[in-house]
Amino acid sequence: MRKLILLFYWLFGRRRFWQYYTNVTWNTCPECLSLHGRIAADPNRFPRRGDGCPGEILPFSVWDLPEYREKARRMRDLARAELERRRLFSRATALLDEDPEGALQLFDQSGKIELYLPELERLAEEKAEFLSAHPEVRRRLGEIFLARWSEKFGKPRYEVWPEKMRVEREKWGERRIRELFLPR
Ligand SMILES: [Zn+2]
Structure with missing residues (x-):
């Protein structure tokens, strides 16, 4: 089934997808964290943030889409964990x-x-x-x-x-x- 969908993309001329990467660390802004791992068919769909956070948009082959979706899930988990970490740390500081x-x-x-x-x-x-x-x-x-x-x-x-x-x-x-x- 998955292969069929990929073939469908391929037949319609879709050869590549793009994935957004930032560096998940203590000072990456929440907007860039929310982009981490996102996949788009067109690299121009990602905002060019230019806010000092590292950001890279890398292409991959349409055939690797399932693998990259899995990777995207792990990347989103990491970004979410970072937001949770900040919340705990700042509550602790206040307390x-x-x-x-x-x-x-x-x-x-x-x-x-x-x-x-x-x-x-x-x-x-x-x-x-x-x-x-x-x-x-x-x-x-x-x-x-x-x-x-x-x-x-x-x-x-x-x-x-x-x-x-x-x-x-x-x-x-x-x-x-x-x-x-x-x-x-
Ligand atoms: Zn940022």
């Missing part, structure tokens, strides 16, 4: 002063999805006063972030990185998390 226990849990949930150092740096700066007045909360935050950071590099998306680069990046992040939350 920290009033309900540190609740906030720690949310930071942990958010970190299970993904963890980005620039956000931890911003958190340490924004909450500097609170954290220096509550060293115990600060220490526990540091431990949560360290644990999630070491998990991060075992995830499939980092497996494609060269081993050396992954190890260096992991160590560098660990040092930075200790500086920010677990000072000696």
Whole structure:
């Protein structure tokens, strides 16, 4: 059945489709995240965003459509998970002063999805006063972030990185998390 549909596209002169890619990370805007993985018959159907987020539109053969649809599904899941991660992280930040226990849990949930150092740096700066007045909360935050950071590099998306680069990046992040939350 699927093959028939592909043949139908092909007979009507459709040789290629196009897929939109952005880099799913902490500062990719929600509009670009919503385009991630989308497939179109015409590359001009995608908006040219020019907003500083990376964006690429790549062609593929009509015969590969089923495979690319599957890939699109995984890409959309990743983009949605990133939005959920941001929601948890910002709720945790807002809650920290009033309900540190609740906030720690949310930071942990958010970190299970993904963890980005620039956000931890911003958190340490924004909450500097609170954290220096509550060293115990600060220490526990540091431990949560360290644990999630070491998990991060075992995830499939980092497996494609060269081993050396992954190890260096992991160590560098660990040092930075200790500086920010677990000072000696
Ligand atoms: Zn964008």
